[in-house]
Amino acid sequence: MDARVNSKLKVTTPSDFEIEMTGEFDAPRRFVFEAMTKPEYVKRWLGCAQNPMLACEIDLRVGGAYRFAFGGPDGHVTTLEGIYTEVTRPDRLVFLERFSMPGFTSDEYQVTSTFVERGGKTTLTTTILHSSKENRDGQLNAGIDKGVEPAYERIAELVATME
Amino acid sequence: MPADPLSATFAALADPTRRAILSRLALGETSVLELARPFDMSLPAISKHLKVLEHAGLISRGREAQWRPCRIAPVSFKQADQWLGGFRRFWDESFARLDGVLEEMKVEEKKVSARGKRRVRAKEK
Numbered sequence: 001m002d003a004r005v006n007s008k009l010k011v012t013t014p015s016d017f018e019i020e021m022t023g024e025f026d027a028p029r030r031f032v033f034e035a036m037t038k039p040e041y042v043k044r045w046l047g048c049a050q051n052p053m054l055a056c057e058i059d060l061r062v063g064g065a066y067r068f069a070f071g072g073p074d075g076h077v078t079t080l081e082g083i084y085t086e087v088t089r090p091d092r093l094v095f096l097e098r099f100s101m102p103g104f105t106s107d108e109y110q111v112t113s114t115f116v117e118r119g120g121k122t123t124l125t126t127t128i129l130h131s132s133k134e135n136r137d138g139q140l141n142a143g144i145d146k147g148v149e150p151a152y153e154r155i156a157e158l159v160a161t162m163e
Numbered sequence: 164m165p166a167d168p169l170s171a172t173f174a175a176l177a178d179p180t181r182r183a184i185l186s187r188l189a190l191g192e193t194s195v196l197e198l199a200r201p202f203d204m205s206l207p208a209i210s211k212h213l214k215v216l217e218h219a220g221l222i223s224r225g226r227e228a229q230w231r232p233c234r235i236a237p238v239s240f241k242q243a244d245q246w247l248g249g250f251r252r253f254w255d256e257s258f259a260r261l262d263g264v265l266e267e268m269k270v271e272e273k274k275v276s277a278r279g280k281r282r283v284r285a286k287e288k
Contacts, residue, residue, distance in 0.1 A: 009255050013173060023258050027265035031272075035264050045260035048253045 019128040029115040029122040033090035036113070036124075042068075051078065062087055066095070076102045082111070091115050107131055175219035180204070181212050185235065188222060192234035 010022040025032050035041040039056045047053035047070055054077065055069040061084065068080040082097035093113040099106040110129045115122055175181055184198055199209040213233060216222045225232040 009251060009258055011251055011254075013177060015177075021254060023254070025258075025262065025265055027269055031265050031268045032261075035261055035268065041264055041268075045264050046257050048256035051253060 014127075017130050019130075021126045021128075023124045023126075025122045025124065026120075027122060028120055029117040030090040032122045032124060033093070033115055037093070060084060060087055072101075085110075171219040172221060175215050175221055178212070178215075181216055184209075184212060184216065185221065188233060188235045192225075192232045194230040194232060196230070198233060 012020045012022075014020050035045065037058060037060050039058050042058065043053055043056045046056070046068065050073050051070040053068065054071050055067065057068075058064075058066045060066075064084050064087075066082055066084070070078045070080075072078060078099070078101045080097055080099055082095045084093070084095045086092060086094035091114065093115075095111050096108050097111055098108050107130070109131065111126060112129070113124060113126045115124055117123075176185075180202065183202070187193065187198060187201075195206065195209060195213065198213075199206055202209065213222065213224070217224060220236055222233050223236045225234070
C-alpha cells in the first residue's frame with residue numbers, strides 16, 4: 001500500500017465485478033475534466049515512476065478512440081486503449097477499454113468517471129466494471145510490484161480500504 | 164487452495180461480517196465461540212464464514228486443541244496487499260501530479276481574466 005499517510009486516493013471493490021476509485025481535487029471540475037481529456041495535460045500527469053507515459057492519443061467524442069502507452073521497468077510496453085461511449089462535459093465520461101501487455105490482452109471493461117463539484121473542489125469517482133470477477137482480479141493483479149514487501153501490520157488498513 | 168487464490172481472497176473480503184472477523188483476529192488468535200459473541204448470528208453461520216476465510220487462505224485453524232483456535236494467515240494478506248498496492252501507487256502518483264497541473268490551470272485562468280479586465284478598463288478610459 002502507499003507509503004504516504006494522507007493518500008488522497010480511495011480504492012474499493014463495491015461488488016465482485018467492480019473496482020471503484022475516488023480522488024479529491026482542489027479545483028473546479030471543468031479543469032479536472034480538461035486535464036483528463038486533453039493530451040497536452042494528460043501527458044503531464046498520467047503514469048508513475050515505474051510506468052512512465054510513452055504515448056497519448058485522444059479523440060474526445062462519442063465513438064472516438066484513445067490510446068495510452070506506458071513503459072515498464074523491464075522494457076515492456078503496457079497500453080490502455082478504448083472508445084468513448086459518453087462524453088458529457090464536464091460531469092461524466094464513459095468508455096470501453098482494454099488493457100494490453102506483451103502476450104496478454106484483457107477483455108473489454110467499462111469505465112465511468114463522474115466529476116462532482118462542491119465549493120470549488122471536485123470529487124472524481126471512477127468505476128471500472130468488468131464482465132467477470134476473474135477479469136477484475138486480473139486487472140488488479142497486473143499492478144503487482146514484486147519488489148515491494150508490504151507490511152503484514154497493514155492488515156487493518158487493507159480491510160478499512162475495502163469498506 | 165482454489166485455482167486462483169487471489170480471487171478467493173477478494174471474494175472473502177467482500178463480506179462485512181468476514182471483515183469484522185478478520186479485524187478481531189488481527190488482535191490475536193481466538194476460538195469460534197469468542198468470535199461469534201459480538202455478532203447476532205448462530206454458531207453454524209459463523210462457522211460458514213470461517214470456512215470461506217479458511218478456503219481463501221486468509222485464516223488458519225489450529226488442530227492442536229479441541230476448540231481449534233482461529234488465526235490470521237499472513238501470506239494471503241501480503242498478496243492482497245501487494246495487489247492493491249500496485250494499483251494505488253500508479254494512481255496515487257498520477258493524481259499527485261494532476262494536482263500540480265490543476266494549480267497551473269487555475270493560475271493561468273486568473274492571468275487571462277486579469278488581462279481581460281485590464282482591456283475592458285483601457286477601453287473605458
